[in-house]
Amino acid sequence: MPTCWLVSEDDCHKPVHLPHHHVLTLGRGPETRIKDQKCSRRQVELRADCNKGLISVKQLGTNPTSVDNVVVGKGNQVTLKPGQRLHMVNQLYPYTVSFSEDTSSPTSAREGSKSNKRPLQRDEGEKESPARKVAVSSHREREADDPPLAEKAKPASAEVEPSFSAGHWNQGLKVSMQDPKLQVYKDEKVVVIKDKYPKARHHWLVLPWESIPSLKALRLKHCDLLKHMQHVGGSMVQQCPDGQKLRFRLGYHAIPSMSHVHLHVISQDFDSPCLKNKKHWNSFTTDYFIESEDVIAMLERDGKVAVKDGTSELLKLPLRCHVCHKEQATIPKLKDHLKTHLTS
Known part of the structure; x- marks a missing residue:
């Protein structure tokens, strides 16, 4: 079964692992490194379906969470799919979702997610194809x-x-x-x-x-x-x-x-x-x-x-x-x- 990762577009922190059918609450705090007071400590509730390749996003905080510029609304729930972008609050702190077969470590999953998200940074002397x-x-x-x-x-x-x-x-x-x-x-x-x-x-x-x-x-x-x-x-x-x-x-x-x-x-x-x-x-x-x-x-x-x-x-x-x-x-x-x- 693929594993699911929530990837910070700003590279503020390592990808967050979202276990299959496990409810995870995220917001302001050390895990996301978000310090914005307008972002609640319990801003969103996330639930991954690794078989279907999607995440259910429920807004818990007062200020707006959005998916592809569409506001979720407090208490409402929408679906986040690969290729879409989640803004944690007020059109800020963007995230994408990545599903990877590699479950060895968060580091390897991060690299796997970046193959879909952006080019990997290469070593100084390595040339590209x-x-x-x-x-x-x-x-x-x-x-x-x-x-x-x-x-x-x-x-x-x-x-x-x-x-x-x-x-x-x-x-x-x-x-x-x-x-x-x-x-x-x-x-x-x-x-x-x-x-x-x-x-x-x-x-x-x-x-x-x-x-x-x-x-x-x-x-x-x-x-x-x-x-x-x-x-x-x-x-x-x-x-x-x-x-x-x-x-x-x-x-x-x-x-x-x-x-x-x-x-x-x-x-x-x-x-x-x-x-x-x-x-x-x-x-x-x-x-x-x-x-x-x-x-x-x-x-x-x-x-x-x-x-x-x-x-x-x-x-x-x-x-x-x-x-x-x-x-x-x-x-x-x-x-x-x-x-x-x-x-x-």
């Missing part, structure tokens, strides 16, 4: 006298982790970076794709071919790669028709929801129907968004990237205009307000 080459296809409108970056690209060997499960939601970038329809540039080190759900008029992601699961996996040896990613992102801005008219920022989410390091290149108009909620807004306009230059400087200074405690709380801050800092009550009102800056 080369995967198929991908074709280049550019779908951006460019000025006639400015040759597309894609035309300058060299054939690239996409060195990607072969063990991930393409169907898992947080592995979406691994799939998208291989899609010629999304690619706008590539070279031997990186590929640039359009964000599928852009939060502004212009929103690209710069991804390395090297498999790097998160900011936490970055080391001093990656500085040159990150500088190259920043250079490519800057080139995207320079070749953008609105590059002189709009302001852009290049940076990383402190705690990204998607596996595989990716640099956001995003215009600051935030004029997009895909920008729908406070979490979207605050992830790009607060310190949750770390400038590319700051990440590189941190790596050069400390040899690693550190994310401050409580960073996830930034997603709950009030909606404030990033230009004049006036607070807005709702996303629609915020968007109306932003138009005054675009026309001024």
Whole structure:
């Protein structure tokens, strides 16, 4: 019979074993390392059915638990399946579920779960297996006298982790970076794709071919790669028709929801129907968004990237205009307000 594990998307702690048909209560405490007072010590009740490959989730706490952005509701019960994401409380502290045949130890189960969840971090000297080459296809409108970056690209060997499960939601970038329809540039080190759900008029992601699961996996040896990613992102801005008219920022989410390091290149108009909620807004306009230059400087200074405690709380801050800092009550009102800056 498979064994079930609840896996922290933030890598805050080891996976939690959920025995078959055993009721387990989780919330704020040492097991999850959640210190948020809005999360009850008895926030959720979990019951795994290892034969069916699912978990029953019952919300016990007052503040909302959600599965794939759908609030469970106090006293209500929903089903969590592989590929779905559980937020413990207030759209924070994300978890996924993994079923594994390996019952030898929590450590081996964690590694097994990561084969479905995200690429395993490799040793310093170990190389990854080369995967198929991908074709280049550019779908951006460019000025006639400015040759597309894609035309300058060299054939690239996409060195990607072969063990991930393409169907898992947080592995979406691994799939998208291989899609010629999304690619706008590539070279031997990186590929640039359009964000599928852009939060502004212009929103690209710069991804390395090297498999790097998160900011936490970055080391001093990656500085040159990150500088190259920043250079490519800057080139995207320079070749953008609105590059002189709009302001852009290049940076990383402190705690990204998607596996595989990716640099956001995003215009600051935030004029997009895909920008729908406070979490979207605050992830790009607060310190949750770390400038590319700051990440590189941190790596050069400390040899690693550190994310401050409580960073996830930034997603709950009030909606404030990033230009004049006036607070807005709702996303629609915020968007109306932003138009005054675009026309001024």
